[in-house]
Amino acid sequence: MSENDPVTTRDWYTPPRGAKTPRDTPLDPVDTRVPTSRYTDSGFLEREFELLWSRTWHLVCRESQVPEAGDYLVYDLGKRSFLVLRGGDGAIRAFHNSCRHRGTRLCSGRGNTGRRVTCPYHRWSYDLDGRLREVTDRDTFCPLDDAAYGLSEVAVGSCAGFVFLYPDAHPPESLDAFLGEVPALLAPYRFEEAVTTLDVSMPCSANWKVLVEAFVEMYHVHAVHPELLSTLDDVNTYFEGLGRHSWMIVPTAVSSERLGDRVGEIERLEAFIAMMAQGVGVRSRDHRSAGEETAGALRRKFTNGAGELVLPGGSSVRDVFLEMARKGLEDKGFDLSGLREEQFLDNHQFHLFPNVVMNCYAGLNMFLRFRPHATDPGQCTIDLLLIELIGDPEERRARRAQHEDYAEGEVSLGEVVDQDTDFLPEVQAGLAAGDLEHVTLSKQEIRIVNFHKALDRYLPRDTGG
Ligand SMILES: [Fe+2]
Structure with missing residues (x-):
């Protein structure tokens, strides 16, 4: 120089x-x-x-966007839609945003579900942890195994106040492994x-x-x-x-x-x-x-x-x-x-x-x-x-x-x-x-x-x- x-x-x-x-x-x-x-x-x-999208972790929102029990945020990607929901126990979970009855989208945008997630079509409802709570006119269905009819949950994790989800319950790699350094x-x-x-x-x-x-x-x-x-x-x-x-x-x-x-x-x-x-x-x-x-x-x-x-x-x-x-x-x-x-x-x-x-x-x-x-x-x-x-x-x-x-x-x-x-x-x-x-x-x-x-x-x- x-x-x-x-x-x-x-x-x-x-x-x-x-x-x-x-x-x-x-x-x-x-x-x-x-x-x-x-x-x-x-x-x-x-x-x-x-x-790609079905096999990678997704950054979906901030933890502070769902601060209280029942607060939810819907994360849409392509044709898929996920419901990110804060439970009564304080945990954030994510579910496929779809009723187990006939598939209806449960929520849109963001808001608070109250104590239950209720399907707008026939009013089936779920607890905030995804368990099936009520089936309208249950006696008209063949016997249902409630444990098999909870909302379909996917894996979640967090980093720096951000919530991530993996579009399956069993990710092949942990969020920590995915994020590395x-x-x-x-x-x-x-x-x-x-x-x-x-x-x-x-x-x-x-x-x-x-x-x-x-x-x-x-x-x-x-x-x-x-x-x-x-x-x-x-x-x-x-x-x-x-x-x-x-x-x-x-x-x-x-x-x-x-x-x-x-x-x-x-x-x-x-x-x-x-x-x-x-x-x-x-x-x-x-x-x-x-x-x-x-x-x-x-x-x-x-x-x-x-x-x-x-x-x-x-x-x-x-x-x-x-x-x-x-x-x-x-x-x-x-x-x-x-x-x-x-x-x-x-x-x-x-x-x-x-x-x-x-x-x-x-x-x-x-x-x-x-x-x-x-x-x-x-x-x-x-x-x-x-x-x-x-x-x-x-x-x-x-x-x-x-x-x-x-x-x-x-x-x-x-x-x-x-x-x-x-x-x-x-x-x-x-x-x-x-x-x-x-x-x-x-x-x-x-x-x-x-x-x-x-x-x-x-x-x-x-x-x-
Ligand atoms: Fe630029």
Whole structure:
């Protein structure tokens, strides 16, 4: 390196464990091609239901979304529907959402069942632990073995305050085995103590994997989100596979290596405040961003008497915001001593195979899940949660979110997410046009490679996968 070369993130950043920048990532050419049919073919979608979704753990909800006995949440995936239910004993169970009489869906959405789950068709009812309780006009049936007519239960587990289910009572591998290192990496964030402050679902006209893949690489940032380049380093983002899962670490409040040393600290401060103003949340497309208030406060904090943005003597934007984040959470009374310094500022983003992405910051988890459409490989549903550590009990109550469903594009989910969701149907349209046999991946897309290698275990390519 010559004296005049700019110092890059790579020169000073110490990533945890074996995380690597793309330059240092080995890549086998065999793994770089993914058949386009995986995104567009109805037969492949069906095989995913049969071979993947019926044989993997699913992240279904947060424990705090079913806090009281009788609280339920219905989790739909394709044609299947599961009832997640808190019992009188405090345990969370999950059942096929179907009456044992003639199959009727028992519940929809979320709510509280009271002391029993009652079928709306003929009013058969079940205890909260799934046992058959009452059969209307039982004497008109041939003798029923009640033990064989309980709700059909599936396996559940939990991690970091999230509830998982396996769509069978006897999973071939435990949730712990499935998650591997993920629980230990999530534990220091203490998300089990956090409040869900946004809970939104919205369809998107693209395959669920197109959505996953857009969120696990940084290669498109310079094209689709160029305004972010002043405040994060997309080039020196670090990647690490975690078995089927993976994570990346995005250095934040520094600038992209693509910009060289063109961005000064005050310009970076300006860009960082602008990024905060974009925020994430639901609003009408022309409504003021929820983040603008925060950004306004930041702008006032760093403006001097002459109306100029300034930083405290000698500090970098990164130093200032690392300290602010840590102090803010300490003041709220949370013990986040298990987090490394970088975790107070940098996005540590997890891909939980197959369909969940968690953007983890100290005190905030921006959670995305992408569920496939039952029959159309070109459609999916986005479930977006914001999960925040809030100390004040009054504020915790006030900010707890109700679930909201929207039509595609009906509301904004924040500018960066909108840039992706507005754009990804164009990706799907290009894939579906039929003139491309495979997509081609680079080292910067190594997490997509990792994702498809994991998929291969469920859907081997030599069987049309
Ligand atoms: Fe994006």
